[in-house]
Amino acid sequence: MTNPKRIVLSSDHSAIELRQTIAQHIAGQGWDVLDIGPTTTESTHYPTHGQAAAERVVSGECALGIILCGTGQGIMMAANKVKGIRCGVCSDTFSAQMIRAHNDANILSLGARVLGAGLALEIVDAFLSTEFEGGRHATRVDMIEPA
Ligand code: RB5
Numbered sequence: 001m002t003n004p005k006r007i008v009l010s011s012d013h014s015a016i017e018l019r020q021t022i023a024q025h026i027a028g029q030g031w032d033v034l035d036i037g038p039t040t041t042e043s044t045h046y047p048t049h050g051q052a053a054a055e056r057v058v059s060g061e062c063a064l065g066i067i068l069c070g071t072g073q074g075i076m077m078a079a080n081k082v083k084g085i086r087c088g089v090c091s092d093t094f095s096a097q098m099i100r101a102h103n104d105a106n107i108l109s110l111g112a113r114v115l116g117a118g119l120a121l122e123i124v125d126a127f128l129s130t131e132f133e134g135g136r137h138a139t140r141v142d143m144i145e146p147a
Helices: 015-026 046-058 073-080 092-101 117-128 135-144
Strands: 008-009 032-035 062-068 087-089 107-111
Touching: 008 015, 008 046, 015 032, 015 062, 015 107, 015 117, 032 073, 046 073, 046 107, 062 073, 062 117, 073 087, 073 107, 092 117, 107 117
Parallel strands: 008 032, 008 062, 062 107, 087 107
Antiparallel strands: none
């Protein structure tokens, strides 16, 4: 049974500082944070880190994930290639609420070269405090990836 408060964090080299800021912020809210790195700023490859986080979610080890790269776009594309992942890039709080409420997103992607830390944390809070509404939205979500 997946712990609903367990969340995986991952990024490429461009987003280490923001990822660590987010980890500290949400750990303070009671989230059980699995930060899978990387920890050095040595240049690395965002698909590796997006896929690694995605695997932690689809395996059931974590309920949700937050991933970051420079724009949030490349790592989002990589995560969405993993069956069962619904990941969106957000640069505003409304979208972060909606990808949970309407799309049942299980991973949030952020751009560390796009967002300041203050807005990034507000987006994270919006994502993590919103539940999927189900109903007609469940019908549509099921159509994204038929069984
Ligand atoms: C790395 O330089 C950069 O390309 C990456 O972080 C990301 O923005 C790709 O989508």
